[in-house]
Amino acid sequence: MASYLITGANRGIGLGIVEQLVLRGERVFVCARNPDVDPLAVLAGKHPGQVTLHRLDVTDQASVDALADAIAGQPLDVLINNAGIHGPERQGALDMDFEGFARTLAVNTLAPLRVSQALVSNLEAGIKPRIVMISSIMGQLARPMPGDVAYCTSKTALNKVMQALALELKDAGIAVAAVHPGWVKTDMGGPQAPLAVAESARNLIATIDALTLAQTGSFFNYDGTPLAW
Structure with a gap:
């Protein structure tokens, strides 16, 4: 049983990953701003000891510190930084909600680093420890596109944070990578997206399973295909 x-x-996508990990018999620390609601509460009730719920606001240092205290001393094999937002309604280069832009960076870029730093000791105690950033091809510099400036920039910056973290954690034996989950039928992706949540989650887990220290600092598609920056 991995953690x-x-x-x-x-x-x-986060819930989809949790559901498939539970079916696989893995131990899962499930984090959300409000974890005490269905279907998370149902999963925790059906799988006591395997699924634990933790209240977490990834933008609040005190909340992140409380999570670290709650699982102090417990080995962690995989950290998946999945929490993210699309950003403000107005996020064009010539029409920007700057407060919303700052919020997007706080959630999508700064928070994954904050959470990762807080849990390094848990990962050092894990088996084949890995940190995975859920990123997006919308952050690729090789993919010019208009609009969604706040979201795209936050993911580009996340990829750079991931690269730096990978370099600093390599000697500790912790692999770090960014993964694009695909265009998925979620609240953010919309009903027109081609991928079901279960398909994305299944492929993401397989890609995470295959991640090694030799690949640290890399950017992958959900199916494990390397992506350009």
């Missing part, structure tokens, strides 16, 4: 911690796990 996983997933942020933003109350819906969408």
